[in-house]
Amino acid sequence: MPEGLLQAEDVTVRFGGVVALDSVDLEVPSGQIVGLIGPNGAGKTTLFNVLSGVIEPNGGRVLLGGTDVTRWPTHRRGRAGIARTFQRLELFDRLTVYDNLLAAWEGVTPGAVLGRHKSEGRARVAEVIESLDLGALATRLAGTLPTGQARLVELARAIVTAPRVLLLDEPSSGLDDVETSWFAQVLGQVAGARDGEPAVLLVEHDMSLVMEVCAEITVLDFGQRIAHGPPEQIRNDPRVIEAYLGAEIEPEGSAIEPEGAIAP
Amino acid sequence: MSSLWPFFVIGLFSGSVYALASMGIVLTYRTSGVFNFAYGAVAMFCAFTYWQFRDGWHLPEWISLLLVLLVVAPVVGFVSDRLYRPLVGVSTEVQIVVSLGILAFFEAGVPLAFGGRTRAIQSIFPISTFGVGSILRVSWAQLATFLLTAILALGLYVLLRHTRFGMASRAVIDNRDLAGLLGVNATAVGRTSWVISSVFAGLVGILLSPSQGLQVYVLVTVVIYAFAPAVLGRLVSLPLAYAGGMGLGVLQSVLQRWGASGTVADIEAAFPYLALFVLLVVYGKRLTEVRSGVKPVIGASVMSPLLMSRQKLLTSGGLVALGLFALPVLLRGPDLGDVTAGLIYAAIALTLVVLVGWAGQISLAQFSFVGIGAFMAGHFAGAHGSNFLWAALLAAAIAVPVGLLVGLPSLRLSGLYLALATMAFALLMDNLVFPRTDVSGGYTGMSVPRPRIFGISFASTTSFYELCVVLLVLFGVAALAVQRSAVGRRLKMMRDSPLAASTFGVNLTTTKLVVFALAGAAAAFAGAFDGAWHLTVSPSNYTFAQSLELLLLVVLGGRSLVAGALLAGFTYTTQLLPIPTEIEKFIPITIALGVVSVAAVPEGSVALTVKQFWAALDNFRRLPGSPMPAALALDARGANGAQLERGANGAQLQRGANGAQLQHGAQQHQGANSAGSDGRDGAAVYPAAALSGRGGESPLGGVAGGVAGSVAGDGSPVEELVATTRGGGGGGDA
Numbered sequence: 002m003p004e005g006l007l008q009a010e011d012v013t014v015r016f017g018g019v020v021a022l023d024s025v026d027l028e029v030p031s032g033q034i035v036g037l038i039g040p041n042g043a044g045k046t047t048l049f050n051v052l053s054g055v056i057e058p059n060g061g062r063v064l065l066g067g068t069d070v071t072r073w074p075t076h077r078r079g080r081a082g083i084a085r086t087f088q089r090l091e092l093f094d095r096l097t098v099y100d101n102l103l104a105a106w107e108g109v110t111p112g113a114v115l116g117r118h119k120s121e122g123r124a125r126v127a128e129v130i131e132s133l134d135l136g137a138l139a140t141r142l143a144g145t146l147p148t149g150q151a152r153l154v155e156l157a158r159a160i161v162t163a164p165r166v167l168l169l170d171e172p173s174s175g176l177d178d179v180e181t182s183w184f185a186q187v188l189g190q191v192a193g194a195r196d197g198e199p200a201v202l203l204v205e206h207d208m209s210l211v212m213e214v215c216a217e218i219t220v221l222d223f224g225q226r227i228a229h230g231p232p233e234q235i236r237n238d239p240r241v242i243e244a245y246l247g248a249e250i251e252p253e254g255s256a257i258e259p260e261g262a263i264a265p
Numbered sequence: 266m267s268s269l270w271p272f273f274v275i276g277l278f279s280g281s282v283y284a285l286a287s288m289g290i291v292l293t294y295r296t297s298g299v300f301n302f303a304y305g306a307v308a309m310f311c312a313f314t315y316w317q318f319r320d321g322w323h324l325p326e327w328i329s330l331l332l333v334l335l336v337v338a339p340v341v342g343f344v345s346d347r348l349y350r351p352l353v354g355v356s357t358e359v360q361i362v363v364s365l366g367i368l369a370f371f372e373a374g375v376p377l378a379f380g381g382r383t384r385a386i387q388s389i390f391p392i393s394t395f396g397v398g399s400i401l402r403v404s405w406a407q408l409a410t411f412l413l414t415a416i417l418a419l420g421l422y423v424l425l426r427h428t429r430f431g432m433a434s435r436a437v438i439d440n441r442d443l444a445g446l447l448g449v450n451a452t453a454v455g456r457t458s459w460v461i462s463s464v465f466a467g468l469v470g471i472l473l474s475p476s477q478g479l480q481v482y483v484l485v486t487v488v489i490y491a492f493a494p495a496v497l498g499r500l501v502s503l504p505l506a507y508a509g510g511m512g513l514g515v516l517q518s519v520l521q522r523w524g525a526s527g528t529v530a531d532i533e534a535a536f537p538y539l540a541l542f543v544l545l546v547v548y549g550k551r552l553t554e555v556r557s558g559v560k561p562v563i564g565a566s567v568m569s570p571l572l573m574s575r576q577k578l579l580t581s582g583g584l585v586a587l588g589l590f591a592l593p594v595l596l597r598g599p600d601l602g603d604v605t606a607g608l609i610y611a612a613i614a615l616t617l618v619v620l621v622g623w624a625g626q627i628s629l630a631q632f633s634f635v636g637i638g639a640f641m642a643g644h645f646a647g648a649h650g651s652n653f654l655w656a657a658l659l660a661a662a663i664a665v666p667v668g669l670l671v672g673l674p675s676l677r678l679s680g681l682y683l684a685l686a687t688m689a690f691a692l693l694m695d696n697l698v699f700p701r702t703d704v705s706g707g708y709t710g711m712s713v714p715r716p717r718i719f720g721i722s723f724a725s726t727t728s729f730y731e732l733c734v735v736l737l738v739l740f741g742v743a744a745l746a747v748q749r750s751a752v753g754r755r756l757k758m759m760r761d762s763p764l765a766a767s768t769f770g771v772n773l774t775t776t777k778l779v780v781f782a783l784a785g786a787a788a789a790f791a792g793a794f795d796g797a798w799h800l801t802v803s804p805s806n807y808t809f810a811q812s813l814e815l816l817l818l819v820v821l822g823g824r825s826l827v828a829g830a831l832l833a834g835f836t837y838t839t840q841l842l843p844i845p846t847e848i849e850k851f852i853p854i855t856i857a858l859g860v861v862s863v864a865a866v867p868e869g870s871v872a873l874t875v876k877q878f879w880a881a882l883d884n885f886r887r888l889p890g891s892p893m894p895a896a897l898a899l900d901a902r903g904a905n906g907a908q909l910e911r912g913a914n915g916a917q918l919q920r921g922a923n924g925a926q927l928q929h930g931a932q933q934h935q936g937a938n939s940a941g942s943d944g945r946d947g948a949a950v951y952p953a954a955a956l957s958g959r960g961g962e963s964p965l966g967g968v969a970g971g972v973a974g975s976v977a978g979d980g981s982p983v984e985e986l987v988a989t990t991r992g993g994g995g996g997g998d999a
C-alpha cells in the first residue's frame with residue numbers, strides 16, 4: 002500500500018460523553034480521490050476538523066507527507082497544502098467572489114500579505130476563475146450567491162491555493178441534479194492524478210457521485226471505520242448495507258439514500 | 266473576624282438588587298439570544314415614570330407602584346420583544362449594536378420626556394432601622410429588598426422548573442429550531458421572558474434609585490454591575506446569576522471594611538468590572554452564544570462591491586481635502602474650532618472602522634486609547650508644545666501593549682463576550698487608571714498645549730484646524746491603502762469567517778493582536794490632538810460613555826467605510842455647533858434611532874446616500890426625453906439584478922414577507938427626499954432620513970421605521986417605507 006499523502010492514525014475525538022471518532026484510520030494517497038461516507042452524525046465533519054486542525058483529537062496522529070502535523074495550528078496546515086470546503090458554507094460573505102479567491106491565495110502565500118507577488122496572485126485567481134467558468138460571478142458579493150454557485154466558489158477558493166490535499170465536505174448538498182453533475186464534472190477537471198493536481202477526500206451523500214469519482218471509499222458509522230476499499234467492494238459490504246438501514250444498495254450502484262440526500 | 270460579619274450582612278442587601286438585575290438579563294438572553302445592554306436604561310426609565318406618577322402627579326404610592334410594575338414595565342417588555350424578535354438568527358454584531366442603540370435611545374429619550382435634572386426618590390419601604398446584635402443597624406427597606414428578591418428568585422425557579430412555560434423555555438434554550446418543530450411556541454416564551462425581565466428591571470430601578478439618586482447615567486452604570494454575575498452563570502443559569510449577584514454585593518461590601526477611600530475604595534468601585542473581565546477571560550472558549558441554528562443572513566443591504574476606481578477616489582478625496590483646507594475662508598473662531606473637533610473625531614472613528622468594520626472585533630474601549638494619547642500629550646508635550654509630536658508618538662507606542670492587553674481576550678472570545686470584555690476594560694480604565702493624579706492630574710485634569718512641530722506653532726485656531734486636516738488626510742489615506750491591500754482583505758476574511766480564514770493560512774492570533782494594537786496606537790496618536798483641542802483634559806473626557814458614543818456614530822455613518830468615519834465626525838460636529846436648542850435636543854435621540862435602524866447595514870447612512878443618489882438618477886431617467894447615460898443604466902441594472910436574485914433564493918427571512926419589496930419604491934424616494942429638504946441641517950436630518958429610507962431593509966424596519974417616521978415627521982405610513990428595492994448601485998466604497 003502506498004504511503005498516504007494525508008493520513009489519520011488512530012484518531013479519537015470525544016465531545017463530553019459522545020465519542021465522535023473512535024480510533025479511526027484513514028489514508029489519502031496522492032493523485033487519488035478518496036470517498037468518506039457514512040450516515041449523519043457518523044463523524045465525517047469531525048474527522049475533517051481534525052485533519053485541518055480546527056479541533057485537536059483526544060488521541061491519535063495526523064500526518065501530511067509523512068510529517069506529524071497533529072499539533073500544528075490550522076493556519077499552518079493551510080499553508081502546508083491542506084485546503085477544504087465546509088458543509089455549512091463559510092465564504093467571506095462581504096468580499097467579492099474575486100476577492101474571496103485572492104484573499105485565500107494571499108493567505109497561504111508567504112509574504113503576500115505584505116503586498117509581494119501581487120501579479121502572480123492575480124494571474125492565479127484569473128486562471129481559476131476561467132477554468133471554473135466563474136467569470137460572470139467575479140464581482141458579486143459572495144454572501145449574495147445561491148447555494149449552488151456558493152459551493153462552486155468554495156471549491157474555487159480551495160483550488161486557487163494549489164493545495165496538496167483537498168477536503169470537500171458534502172459539496173453537493175443543496176444542489177439540484179444539474180448542478181450536481183456540473184459539480185462532478187468540475188471536480189474531475191481540477192482534481193486527480195495529473196501533475197500538480199490535489200488529492201481529494203470527498204464527503205458526500207450522493208452515492209452515485211461518490212461511486213463515480215472515487216477510487217477508494219472509507220465508511221464511518223458512529224465514529225468507527227466499518228469498511229474501506231474500492232467502490233464495488235463497498236457497495237456489497239453487508240456492514241455498510243446495515244449502516245444504511247432501510248436504504249437500498251443496488252449492485253449496479255445507483256443510489257443510497259441516507260437522510261437529506263437528493264434522489265437521482 | 267467578628268467585625269466582618271456586619272459588612273457581610275450589608276452586602277446581602279446590595280447584592281439582592283444585583284441578583285435581581287442579573288436574573289432579568291439572563292432570562293431574556295436564554296430565550297432570545299439577545300444580551301440586553303439596555304437593561305439599566307429600562308430600570309432607569311421605570312424609576313423616572315414611578316417618580317412622575319408619585320411625585321409629579323401625586324398619585325398614591327401603591328397605585329404608582331402598580332402602574333409601573335404592571336403596566337409600564339410590561340409594555341416596555343412587550344415592545345422590546347417585538348423589537349428584538351426579528352434579531353434572532355441575525356449576526357451577533359447587529360444584535361449588540363441594536364441593544365446599544367436602544368440604550369442610547371433611553372439615555373436620550375428620558376431627559377426629553379422628564380427633563381434632565383436629578384431628583385430624589387423615596388424608598389417604597391420604610392427606611393427606619395433596627396439593631397442586629399450590638400453594632401449593626403439594618404433598615405426595613407434593606408430587609409424587605411432582600412426578602413422580596415429571594416421570593417422572586419424562588420418564584421422564578423418554580424416557574425421554570427414546574428410549569429409548562431418552564432418546559433417550553435428550556436426547550437427553546439436547548440434547541441430553538443427543534444423546539445419549534447415540537448410545537449413549542451418560541452414566540453410566546455420570548456414574550457413572557459421579556460415581560461418578566463422588564464418587570465424585574467422596573468423593581469431594580471425603584472429599589473436602587475433612593476440610594477443612587479434618580480439620574481440618567483447613574484442607574485445605567487450601576488446596573489452594569491449585574492453583568493458580572495450574569496456571566497458567572499454563563500448567561501444561562503438563573504441560580505448562578507442569583508448567587509453571583511449576592512456574592513458580588515457581599516464581596517464589594519467586605520472590601521469596604523479595609524477602607525472607604527484610597528486605592529481600596531477605587532478597587533471596590535471597580536470590582537464588578539474586574540470580576541466581569543476576569544470571568545470572561547477565565548471562561549474563555551467555554552462561553553458559547555445562544556444561537557439559532559439558522560446561519561446569520563448577510564446584512565440587509567449590500568452595496569455594490571465595485572470599489573471606486575483609483576482615479577475617481579483620488580479626485581473625490583482630493584476635493585474633500587481641498588474643501589476642508591478652504592473652509593477657514595468661510596468659517597472662523599469657535600465654529601472652526603468645533604469643526605476641528607469633528608476632524609479629530611473622524612480620525613478616531615477611522616480606527617474603529619478598521620477594528621469593527623473590517624476586522625469584525627467590536628470594541629467599547631476605543632476612547633480609553635484616545636485618553637492615553639491626551640494625557641501623554643499633557644505630560645510630555647512640553648510647555649509650548651515643542652515636543653508634541655514626540656509625545657503623540659510615545660502615546661502611540663504605549664498604546665501598543667495596552668492594545669495587546671485588550672486584544673488578549675479576543676483570542677478566546679468573540680462577538681458578545683468580546684464586546685463585554687472591552688466594556689469591562691474601558692470601565693476599569695475609567696475607575697482605576699485615569700482618575701489617578703499621576704496619570705491624568707485627577708479630576709481637575711491637566712492642560713495640554715497646542716502643538717509646535719518643526720518650529721511651527723499651531724496654537725491659533727486656524728493653524729490648528731489646518732494641522733488637523735492634515736492629520737485626517739493622513740489617517741484617511743492610510744485607511745484607504747489598507748482597505749485595498751492584502752492586509753485589508755485579511756482583516757475582512759477574519760470578520761466574515763474566522764474558520765475559513767484560519768483554514769486559508771491566516772493566523773488569527775497574530776491578526777487580532779496586531780489590529781487591536783495598531784488601532785489603539787492610532788487612536789492614541791489622534792488622542793494627543795484631541796487633548797490639544799480641549800486644552801484642558803480630565804478623565805471625564807475619555808470614559809466608556811465616549812467609547813460607546815463613538816461606536817454608535819460609526820455604526821450610523823457606516824462602519825465598513827472610510828466615508829462612514831467622516832460622517833461620524835460630521836455628526837459629532839453638529840452636536841457642538843450652535844444650533845437652536847429645539848433642534849439640538851432631538852439630535853441624540855435621532856442618532857439612537859438611526860443606529861437601531863441601520864444596525865444591519867454595514868455601510869450605514871453612506872449606503873443610504875448612495876442609494877438616494879441612484880434613486881434620484883432613476884427618477885430623472887424616467888422623465889420622458891431625458892438622456893440616459895448608457896454606462897450608468899447598465900450599472901443600475903446590475904444592482905437590481907443582484908437584489909432580485911437574493912430575494913429569490915430566500916436568504917432574507919424577514920424580507921420575503923414583504924411583497925412590496927420588488928416593486929419600485931417611488932414614494933419612498935419622495936419621502937426621503939422631502940425629509941431632506943425639510944431639514945435645516947444636513948446632519949440632523951441624516952439619521953431621520955436613514956430611518957425612513959431604510960425601513961424595509963433592516964430587520965427592525967417595521968418598528969424602527971415607524972418610530973422614525975413619526976420622529977422625522979414625514980408621516981409616511983410604514984408600508985410605503987418598506988418598499989425599498991434598490992441595491993447600492995455602482996457607487997463608491999469609500
Ligand SMILES: Nc1ncnc2c1ncn2[C@@H]1O[C@H](COP(=O)(O)OP(=O)(O)O)[C@@H](O)[C@H]1O
Pocket residue numbers: 016019020021039040041042043044045046047048
Ligand atoms: N462541536 C461539537 N460539540 C459536541 N458534539 C459535536 C460537535 N461536533 C460534532 N459533534 C457530535 O459528533 C458527532 C459527529 O458529528 P459530525 O462529525 O458532524 O457528523 P457527520 O459530519 O458525519 O454528519 C455527532 O454526534 C455530533 O453531534
Ligand SMILES: [Mg+2]
Pocket residue numbers: 045046047088
Ligand atoms: Mg457533516
